[in-house]
Amino acid sequence: MTTLGTTTSRTAPNPPARTVTRASRAPRRRRRGPGWLVYALLTAFLVGSAFPLYWQAIVGSHDTTAVFDSTPPLLPGGNFFSNAARVFDEVEFWKALVNSLIVASVITVSVVFFSTLAGFAFAKLRFRGRDALYLFVIATMAVPTQLGIIPLFILMSEYGWTGKLPAVIVPGMVTALGVFWMRQYLVQALPTELIEAARADGCNMIRVFWHVVLPAARPAAAVLAVFTFVMAWNDFLWPLIVLGPQNPTVQVAIDQLQSSFDTDFALVMTGTTLGTLPLLIVFVIFGRQIVAGIMQGAVKG
Amino acid sequence: MTATAVEPPRVEPPRPTRLNVRQRLSRWDVKASPYFYIAPFFIIFALVGLFPLIYTAWMSLHKWRLGASSPEKYVGLENYRTLLHDDLFWNALRNTISIFVISSGTQIVFALLLAVLLNEQIRFRSGFRIALLLPYAMSLVAVGIIFSNLFGDQFGFINTVLGHLGFGPIGWHQDTAASHLAIATMVNWRWTGYNALIFLAAMQAIPNDLYEAARMDGANTWQRFRYVTVPALRPVIIFVVITSTIGGLQIFTEPRMFDSVVGSNSGGAQHQFQTIVLLMVQEGFRNSRLGYAATIAWALFLIIVVFAVLNFLVFRRIASADEERR
Numbered sequence: 001m002t003t004l005g006t007t008t009s010r011t012a013p014n015p016p017a018r019t020v021t022r023a024s025r026a027p028r029r030r031r032r033g034p035g036w037l038v039y040a041l042l043t044a045f046l047v048g049s050a051f052p053l054y055w056q057a058i059v060g061s062h063d064t065t066a067v068f069d070s071t072p073p074l075l076p077g078g079n080f081f082s083n084a085a086r087v088f089d090e091v092e093f094w095k096a097l098v099n100s101l102i103v104a105s106v107i108t109v110s111v112v113f114f115s116t117l118a119g120f121a122f123a124k125l126r127f128r129g130r131d132a133l134y135l136f137v138i139a140t141m142a143v144p145t146q147l148g149i150i151p152l153f154i155l156m157s158e159y160g161w162t163g164k165l166p167a168v169i170v171p172g173m174v175t176a177l178g179v180f181w182m183r184q185y186l187v188q189a190l191p192t193e194l195i196e197a198a199r200a201d202g203c204n205m206i207r208v209f210w211h212v213v214l215p216a217a218r219p220a221a222a223v224l225a226v227f228t229f230v231m232a233w234n235d236f237l238w239p240l241i242v243l244g245p246q247n248p249t250v251q252v253a254i255d256q257l258q259s260s261f262d263t264d265f266a267l268v269m270t271g272t273t274l275g276t277l278p279l280l281i282v283f284v285i286f287g288r289q290i291v292a293g294i295m296q297g298a299v300k301g
Numbered sequence: 302m303t304a305t306a307v308e309p310p311r312v313e314p315p316r317p318t319r320l321n322v323r324q325r326l327s328r329w330d331v332k333a334s335p336y337f338y339i340a341p342f343f344i345i346f347a348l349v350g351l352f353p354l355i356y357t358a359w360m361s362l363h364k365w366r367l368g369a370s371s372p373e374k375y376v377g378l379e380n381y382r383t384l385l386h387d388d389l390f391w392n393a394l395r396n397t398i399s400i401f402v403i404s405s406g407t408q409i410v411f412a413l414l415l416a417v418l419l420n421e422q423i424r425f426r427s428g429f430r431i432a433l434l435l436p437y438a439m440s441l442v443a444v445g446i447i448f449s450n451l452f453g454d455q456f457g458f459i460n461t462v463l464g465h466l467g468f469g470p471i472g473w474h475q476d477t478a479a480s481h482l483a484i485a486t487m488v489n490w491r492w493t494g495y496n497a498l499i500f501l502a503a504m505q506a507i508p509n510d511l512y513e514a515a516r517m518d519g520a521n522t523w524q525r526f527r528y529v530t531v532p533a534l535r536p537v538i539i540f541v542v543i544t545s546t547i548g549g550l551q552i553f554t555e556p557r558m559f560d561s562v563v564g565s566n567s568g569g570a571q572h573q574f575q576t577i578v579l580l581m582v583q584e585g586f587r588n589s590r591l592g593y594a595a596t597i598a599w600a601l602f603l604i605i606v607v608f609a610v611l612n613f614l615v616f617r618r619i620a621s622a623d624e625e626r627r
Binding site for chain 2: 151154176255
């Protein structure tokens with residue numbers, strides 16, 4: 001293996017100029033695989049990130065007394081479904097699931113749509129004040145808007161929106177991060193000629209957006225959608241304050257579950273397991289895209 | 302970029318008047334459309350972001366009870382005077398900074414290590430990446446409850462394991478330092494994988510020639526990491542530090558769910574892990590002192606600005622010192 005590696009790296013230095021970096025990188029990687037230490041450390045990280053999630057399922061599938069054993073259980077028990085039934089009995093968990101689904105979906109569609117719209121304008125259209133306005137959008141990312149929740153709460157009470165879903169949906173309908181993300185993507189992924197051609201064919205601007213920009217934006221829009229959904233699903237402080245226990249999202253319902261049954265760990269952990277399950281599903285399906293999204297964002301940012 | 306400046310060229314000469322109207326419409330379309338497209342962001346941000354934040358400053362100058370739609374009376378800077386003499390506020394500030402410092406320091410070290418590991422030619426690379434990102438997508442409320450349970454003072458899994466190893470039980474909830482450590486662990490659990498991916502992406506953008514050159518100069522693995530990787534990653538590290546500062550100073554869900562007295566915003570019996578946002582929520586929505594809560598919010602806003610500026614200055618200093626060394 002080593003000899004082979006050396007031979008390849010010896011032959012490598014004279015490739016056609018264009019592939020220099022690729023070729024010089026390849027032999028180094030082929031020289032030898034990473035040692036056992038790398039795998040051991042990675043596995044340790046892996047166990048660390050998976051264990052808390054595993055633990056909730058363990059506790060959630062036993063009865064409550066199991067947690068207090070001197071040697072705690074490490075394998076799932078058989079009580080998960082009876083615990084789950086109790087979760088649905090004790091708090092409005094169905095309602096919470098439906099609410100969270102509505103909130104997260106509407107916010108996702110809205111964020112993707114408005115961000116693409118604004119991102120397109122900033123990326124490809126020319127208008128007075130564009131650069132200054134874009135700078136403003138970027139700057140707002142650093143503004144801790146969470147600190148405005150007190151007036152926001154008064155505002156929502158005035159509208160009579162407290163306890164109602166729009167109070168949670170409207171503040172999340174568009175994000176600076178989304179605009180930034182779509183703009184960065186469209187700048188390089190949407191050929192200006194395509195827009196010109198559509199204009200020449202007599203498309204007005206909104207048809208250009210609909211028929212040219214939206215299809216081109218699809219890959220970035222998908223990543224943005226997954227991120228937005230996860231964030232909206234997990235939001236807690238604002239829904240807690242403005243919705244309350246009568247019309248909860250999943251996070252508020254879990255909180256409520258813990259408030260009423262704080263010593264019944266099995267019940268509470270079943271609730272958390274049920275609340276994280278939809279996220280796990282999203283993650284299994286879109287994990288690859290989420291990873292790619294973060295890594296692309298890092299290079300551009 | 303020139304796209305819209307180009308007028309539709311397919312203008313047929315025979316019917317000039319009608320086409321003029323269409324042309325004018327089209328020109329108006331081109332000029333006005335961009336503003337319509339960006340308007341939703343600005344309108345929504347103004348309504349639910351900027352306006353409340355500014356209004357917070359105004360509220361902080363008033364006595365204002367929860368449930369009232371207008372202030373009770375104008376009190377000037379009275380709330381701020383109260384704040385400066387409020388032990389709970391200073392306590393919360395100390396706790397917030399302590400948790401933030403413990404978490405962000407270790408987080409960046411671990412994330413860098415993880416990124417180096419992931420940058421190796423490993424098998425199942427995308428599987429590892431996805432699994433290590435998993436905590437990022439998990440609900441904070443659930444995570445808080447799970448960690449509070451794992452770090453239970455009496456029957457927690459961690460104390461049980463420590464007990465088997467011969468260490469006495471640690472008061473993860475009662476003890477100030479231990480509770481900060483537990484909450485910081487929770488924060489790190491969530492963010493290390495995410496930041497590692499950001500570092501990994503930046504590492505892969507480092508030209509390989511730099512490593513080759515360092516190797517030829519006789520640099521070992523550690524030296525290559527220290528003198529090639531870390532300097533190249535500096536902008537990304539700054540980015541991560543600044544974003545985690547803005548987020549870390551507003552920490553709320555983790556300490557709240559960690560509290561074993563559930564539904565409480567006091568951050569433990571002695572307020573040992575009450576953070577600023579917890580205090581704000583407690584004052585505003587439990588003690589009904591909205592005006593004072595607004596004061597806390599506005600104070601935190603100023604603190605965040607100060608931290609951001611400090612971050613920026615420190616890193617600019619480091620950057621310019623680097624330039625000189627070169």
